[in-house]
Amino acid sequence: MSHYTSSELMTINAARLLRDGDVVFVGVGLPNLACNLARHTHAPNLLMIYEAGVIGARPNRLPLSIGDPTLVSGATGVCSMYDIFTLYLQRGNVDVGFLGGAQIDRFGNINATVIGGYDHPKVRLPGSGGSQEIAAWANRCYVMTPHQKRRFPAKVDFHTSAGFLNGRAERDATGVRGGGPQVIVTDLGLMEPDETGELVLTAVHPGIQPEQAQANTGWDLKVAPSLRVTAEVTDEELRILREELDPNGIYLKGG
Amino acid sequence: MTKICSLTDAISRLVQDGDTLYAAGFTHMIPFAAGHEIIRQGRKNLVLARATPDLIYDQMIAAGCARKIIFSYTGNPGVGSLRIVRAEMEAGRLEWEEYSHFGMISRLQAGAAGLPFMPMNQTAATDLERANPNIRRVVDPYSGRDVITVPALQPDVAIVHVQRADVHGNAQIWGIIGEQKEAAFAAQRVILTAEEIVDEDVIRSDPNRTVIPGFIVDAVCHVPYAAHPSYTQGYYDRDNAFYLAWDKISETPESVQAYLQEWVYGVKDRQEYWEKLSAETRESLRVTSRPAAPVDYGNY
Numbered sequence: 001m002s003h004y005t006s007s008e009l010m011t012i013n014a015a016r017l018l019r020d021g022d023v024v025f026v027g028v029g030l031p032n033l034a035c036n037l038a039r040h041t042h043a044p045n046l047l048m049i050y051e052a053g054v055i056g057a058r059p060n061r062l063p064l065s066i067g068d069p070t071l072v073s074g075a076t077g078v079c080s081m082y083d084i085f086t087l088y089l090q091r092g093n094v095d096v097g098f099l100g101g102a103q104i105d106r107f108g109n110i111n112a113t114v115i116g117g118y119d120h121p122k123v124r125l126p127g128s129g130g131s132q133e134i135a136a137w138a139n140r141c142y143v144m145t146p147h148q149k150r151r152f153p154a155k156v157d158f159h160t161s162a163g164f165l166n167g168r169a170e171r172d173a174t175g176v177r178g179g180g181p182q183v184i185v186t187d188l189g190l191m192e193p194d195e196t197g198e199l200v201l202t203a204v205h206p207g208i209q210p211e212q213a214q215a216n217t218g219w220d221l222k223v224a225p226s227l228r229v230t231a232e233v234t235d236e237e238l239r240i241l242r243e244e245l246d247p248n249g250i251y252l253k254g255g
Numbered sequence: 256m257t258k259i260c261s262l263t264d265a266i267s268r269l270v271q272d273g274d275t276l277y278a279a280g281f282t283h284m285i286p287f288a289a290g291h292e293i294i295r296q297g298r299k300n301l302v303l304a305r306a307t308p309d310l311i312y313d314q315m316i317a318a319g320c321a322r323k324i325i326f327s328y329t330g331n332p333g334v335g336s337l338r339i340v341r342a343e344m345e346a347g348r349l350e351w352e353e354y355s356h357f358g359m360i361s362r363l364q365a366g367a368a369g370l371p372f373m374p375m376n377q378t379a380a381t382d383l384e385r386a387n388p389n390i391r392r393v394v395d396p397y398s399g400r401d402v403i404t405v406p407a408l409q410p411d412v413a414i415v416h417v418q419r420a421d422v423h424g425n426a427q428i429w430g431i432i433g434e435q436k437e438a439a440f441a442a443q444r445v446i447l448t449a450e451e452i453v454d455e456d457v458i459r460s461d462p463n464r465t466v467i468p469g470f471i472v473d474a475v476c477h478v479p480y481a482a483h484p485s486y487t488q489g490y491y492d493r494d495n496a497f498y499l500a501w502d503k504i505s506e507t508p509e510s511v512q513a514y515l516q517e518w519v520y521g522v523k524d525r526q527e528y529w530e531k532l533s534a535e536t537r538e539s540l541r542v543t544s545r546p547a548a549p550v551d552y553g554n555y
Contacts, residue, residue: 073545080437081356082360123345127327127355128353130357137378158382
């Protein structure tokens with residue numbers, strides 16, 4: 001029995017990927033917690049911006065929706081949605097984007113739109129929101145998702161947002177400015193794209209074997225020769241998450 | 256000239272069956288009171304456009320007001336699935352036209368600016384472009400590279416909720432200003448609901464805060480709490496408990512119809528709706544004050 005939940009483990013490992021001074025295009029839930037954890041630890045100058053048009057948010061309470069009023073009070077700026085997607089994202093002013101979806105494939109393409117055919121959906125999902133452009137234009141993208149086979153098929157049913165398409169060269173040929181998915185953080189470890197754009201297992205969390213990740217991935221998951229073990233979750237990281245950021249466990253209870 | 260009228264009158268005069276409607280406000284100041292009035296007046300065959308259909312369109316679709324939605328994200332924000340929209344789409348009973356948020360907002364921006372379309376950079380994700388023939392490509396005449404285009408959206412009616420407006424419709428908004436200005440300028444007709452109707456001098460004391468000029472507005476309705484269960488910055492909080500409750504209510508058609516009977520058809524207007532909410536709910540939505548530092552425009 002570990003002393004933390006899967007959600008806490010993923011959030012802490014995602015926070016460690018953020019750098020001081022990063023401009024992060026962030027959603028509610030775990031990405032918001034990861035940014036705030038980074039801000040409270042190694043990245044005090046991290047700047048959070050939200051698709052609703054909020055810049056430099058300093059939420060006093062846990063935001064429960066993407067347009068929560070706590071994001072506005074005390075922020076450094078507010079602008080229209082057209083401005084946030086053009087002046088900030090399209091212009092190239094965003095370092096990091098967080099993405100999520102029902103399915104992520106071998107080349108980091110994400111489906112948040114539909115399971116089954118588009119015109120006759122078996123399961124209709126919410127759709128892109130901001131993610132199609134974030135995935136294309138943020139310098140680095142990160143994903144947090146539990147490691148389950150149904151979430152990691154070899155190919156997604158629909159490209160809501162682009163990873164490396166069928167390989168890194170194919171994304172490069174489109175000329176999109178962003179670097180694509182850099183790390184997929186799961187509850188078992190980290191996956192990163194190799195030189196071809198294929199996601200490979202580069203790290204496992206303490207106590208996890210690479211075979212567990214392979215058994216829960218829908219393609220033949222390669223293990224990087226330099227496979228490492230992620231650093232243990234610290235008491236201080238857990239304290240900040242539990243006592244300061246999500247004291248009611250709204251997002252962190254999971255797993 | 257005063258444009259003050261009741262919301263009942265504004266909807267009756269300015270929203271027709273078959274109209275394309277944009278109820279503005281990205282999570283913030285969603286004009287629920289107007290949506291409920293449209294349901295009460297039994298409008299049909301509307302084309303409902305909004306980046307996030309949210310609970311307002313879930314309810315209007317459940318009430319049989321719509322034939323089609325135009326959207327970019329159909330979730331229940333912060334909760335999960337928007338069950339009615341989803342079920343209608345899966346069953347093939349509701350037409351839809353889908354964009355990313357940026358595509359949707361670019362459509363409004365083009366409509367507001369009087370342009371035929373808006374260009375956007377490529378994203379490398381082309382499935383939506385294949386699924387929606389309104390998303391196209393043109394060659395940039397300067398670089399020779401492809402850019403993505405979306406057509407202007409010019410709704411028949413935009414409905415915008417604001418913190419304060421004068422009787423002429425000069426409207427001031429603060430907090431999240433998502434796409435209210437663009438929706439108002441893009442639309443043929445504009446209905447405002449306002450938390451407060453203020454003297455023209457109040458508007459003139461802070462001209463930079465005016466987002467919508469009165470001359471493009473057709474009706475100004477004084478409707479406090481019009482955005483509940485969404486929120487109005489500085490006036491009341493988002494009713495997150497109701498957003499969660501809707502997830503349960505919308506599980507069955509029976510409970511949805513019971514909700515509409517009690518909270519929409521069963522009340523005359525927003526004031527009756529607000530007073531019908533429990534004192535506990537109203538109290539939980541109260542916000543404490545955090546005023547901005549005043550600015551000095553100078554007396555010239």
